[in-house]
Amino acid sequence: MPAYHLGLIGYPVSHSLSPKLHTAALHACGLQGNYSLFPIHPDDKQGLKDLLNHARAELQGLNVTIPHKQNVIEFLDELTPTAQAIGAVNTIFFRNNKLTGDNTDAPGFLSDLNQILSNCQSPIEKGKSAIVLGAGGSARAVVYALLNDGWIVTIAARRIEQAQQLTSSFSNFQLPITSLADLRLSTFGLLVNTTSLGMTPNINQSPLENLSLPSNAFVYDLVYNPRETKLVKDARSQGLQATTGLGMLIEQAALSFEIWTGHSPSRELMRASLEQSPVSNL
Secondary structure, three states, X not given: OOEEEEEEEEOOOOOOOHHHHHHHHHHHOOXXXXXXXXXXXXXXXXXXXXXXXXXXXXXOEEEEOOOOOOHHHHHOOEEOHHHHHXXXXXEEEEEOOEEEEEOOHHHHHHHHHHHHHHOOOOOOOOOOEEEEEOOOHHHHHHHHHHHHOOOEEEEEEOOHXXXXXXXXXXXXXXXOEEEHHHOOOOOOOEEEEOOOOOOOOOOOOOOOOOOOOOOOOEEEEOOOOOOOOHHHHHHHHOOOEEEEOHHHHXXXXXXXXXXXXXXXXXXXXXXXXXXXXXXXXX
């Protein structure tokens, strides 16, 4: 049985949960292999190129996290239609002598979101308006997922130019842009935070100073470190339903693993591998 050599590109990655998740997935599927961390500084373009060349010969799969989800694209041979549409990559595989970029963030997010919403005490009506905070690689995946699931999406970002670049990638849709400072939340049924605000060690930060969402709105914070972010705490204190992105983390990892190995790992076993773990970045 071949051993699978897998890994994660990003910076920083030293406290990543991905090795635990994928080691659990290997064990659950009865496979041999390992999962390594490859810290590449944001400015080390040559290092990124060299690692991807190394991947062609030595690795069966790579995850990509901040800040390289868009940086890797120029060094790949091709993108899947999903990654092409999103304009960001979180999964790389080598097949048919080609290094290909894919994106499991979008289906991972949507799968987790829909599962949670289906169990909500106050169901969120599909097709209602959603507000997405941020305009980076994760925001691209979330916007793609929501638009293709019938949501009406508005982008709120500190950097309007970055938001405009995002909306230009989805020119077939109407995507209003607003600044975080001018945000009015009262008409949105779903709020998704894709920024890093509130992540450990800055646990007292939130992308929003004041929440004024409808009483049946849902808050989804992609940050999962800490296990309950300030945004999620604030939402729950107002009686709103809210969650962090731990479920998305597990789902996108499982989908990446399936691309690399052809095996679908148990999400329950992957989640169990994190139960005794301090939470950190992807």
